[in-house]
Amino acid sequence: MELVFVPTPGMGHLLSAVEVSKLIIQRDRRISILILIIKVPMTSSILDSFVESQSRDNPYPTRLTFITLPPLSNCPDPSSFSFFQTLITLQKPLVKQAVTDRISKVGSPALAGFILDMxxxxIMEVADEFMVPSYIFFTSGASLLNFIFLFxxxxxxxxxxxxxxxxDPEIEFDVPGFVNQVNGKVVPVVFLEKEGGSSMIIDHARRFKKSNGIIVNTFTELESVGVEAxxxxxxxNIIPAVYPVGPILELESKTRGGSQDESQDKILQWLDDQPSSSVVFLCFGSMGCFDADQVKEIANGLEKSGxxxxxxxxxxxxxxKVGMPTEHETFVDVLPDGFLERTAERGKMIGWAPQVSILSHQAVGxxxxxxxxxxxxxxxxxxxxMATWPLYAEQQLNAFELVKELGLAVEIRMDYRRDWKTKKANFTVTAEEIENGVKKLMSLDEETKKKVREMSEKGKKALEEGGSSHMWLGRFIEDVFTNVASN
Structure with missing residues (x-):
């Protein structure tokens, strides 16, 4: 039987969707998965190259299938508040057609249900038309899911x-799954936007509750209070079954070929020459970028940190322009005069970052x-x-959890916000804050370092046979078969 997976068309969501699909397939030979790829103009080239590499190196060629949906003839305006939800809504006939074509083929596996990105x-309406269950894949943690259900x-x-x-930045309030009261400064901005923001999230929450279950990319040992809530x-019976099956990560660290292979080699060679745990790595995600003034403050803070x-x-x-930061160009032309020369012996500037390879390197502290x-x-x-510097989405809440709830990170800021469309920030983080944050991060007490190392081991054990996430993934698969039998 086959599950149809519809991921959000962004690299972070797609990566984890593919990895959880592989885990399900590895776990039970009776299941195959069809992943439907949504075309988005601003990210299509990145997604296309990723899907191509996954298809080429597919270890389950008969059980893991990728189909890219046709591009929309009437794509909504990317700068509009409702862009994303309109985009997904317009995919419904394309999804229905793709699945219809799939199940009509002779010898195709029976349709067991849909797994839908958060x-x-x-797309639940399409699953309903096929009279099969819908499951949600929640790519964030238990803390955000509790937050969404509260609102x-x-x-x-x-x-x-x-x-x-x-x-109200001064408000403090209780949230199920949090030990500390949450401060208004870390409420994700999407919850504070009437147009296209809060109402969209609450609509999703209503549908979460109508689904047959929610797969969450976390593990009980990391977010024990949140998962328990x-x-x-x-x-x-307020919400459907929850399956904490994480950490779901893409750890193969495949590069995308060409110049990026060369840049990865150069980065790792540079790290090879640095002492153990001596390098601070700064990276702000696939959409992370700053204006010239903020870049100068970061540079000055880094230089002063030593x-x-x-x-x-x-x-x-x-x-x-609405779009992604460049992958190949660095923003070095706005750095302070002489910065590159003064820090040449101890610093390296890069554009695209092979993050897994870097974080796994012993030189990174x-x-x-x-x-x-x-x-x-x-x-x-x-x-x-980690040192926290959130930009957008739910990252402020994640930073709060890491620093205040879990004690696994130090704070540079938790309340920084950068609008992903206008690129405007609510303030500039000063060089002094950055210097102090880097110094604090790189001179952490042994107790905190030990806590991070122990959580690392717990995450790995959670995925092993007998571990918590291994058990919950098994429970999800059992429930898929149960729901098929009862339909």
Missing amino acids: FCTN QKLEDDEGVDTVTKFN LFDQVSK HRFLWSLRKPPPEG GFVSHCGWNSTLESIWFGVP
Whole structure:
């Protein structure tokens, strides 16, 4: 039988979708998975090359299939608030046609259900037409899922206008799954936007509750309080089954060929020449970039810190353009005069970063991160302590969890926000803050380092036979077969 997976068309979501698909296929030979790829103009070349490499090196050629959906003839405006949800909604007939074509072929496996990325819940209507179950793949952690369900409950059950209530940086409030009260400064901005933001997230939450189960990219040992809060809601039939099966990571560190193979070699050669745990790595995700003023502050802070550094400094898209930072161009032309010469002996500037290869290198002793969930799990996996500098999405909440809840990171800032469309930030982080944050990160006490190393080991054991995530993945597969039998 076959599950149809519809991931969000972004590298972070697609990577983890492919990896969890492989885990399911490895676990049970009766299951195959069809992954449908949505075309998006701004990321299509990156996604295409990734899908091509995965198809070429596919260890399960008959059981893991990729189909790229046709491009839309009427693609919505990328700068509009509703762009993403409109984009996914317009995929419904394309998804329906692709699945219809698939199941009509002689000898094709029976359709067992859909696994939908957390932002693709509109596709549940297609699953309903095929009369099969829908499961949600939640690519973030238990903390955000608890947060989403709280806001949905406040809106739907208590009539609270959450946008107005929580749009106060000084407010502090309780959230299920958090030991500490959450500060208004770290509420993800999407919850504070009436148009296209909060209502969209709450709509997703309503659909989460109508699904047959939610696969979460976390492990119980990492977010024990958060996972327990979700299990409590499951036991009360408030939400469907929850399966914490993480950490789901792409650790093969395949490069994309050509010049990136060469740049990875040069980066790793440079790291080979540095002492153990001496380098601070700065990288801010696939969409992470800064304006000239902020770049200068980072440079000055790094220089004053005195530490060795590897800095992924990507050039932002042209002003007024919605898009990704460049992969190949660094933003060195805005660095302070003489910075490159003065730091040549202890620093290296790069554009694209082979993050897994870097974090796994023994020379790396700390990671200044945007706190994207994949990057967070990668850093924990390799036992590298983090300094938090969130930019967008749920990253402020992740930073709060890492620093205040888990004690696995130090803070540069937790409340920094950079609008991914306008590229405007709410303030500039000063060189002094960056210097102090880097120094604190690179001189962590042994107790904190030990805590990070222990969590790394717990994450690896969770995936092994007998581990918590291994067990929950087995439970998910059992439930898939149960739901097929009962349909």
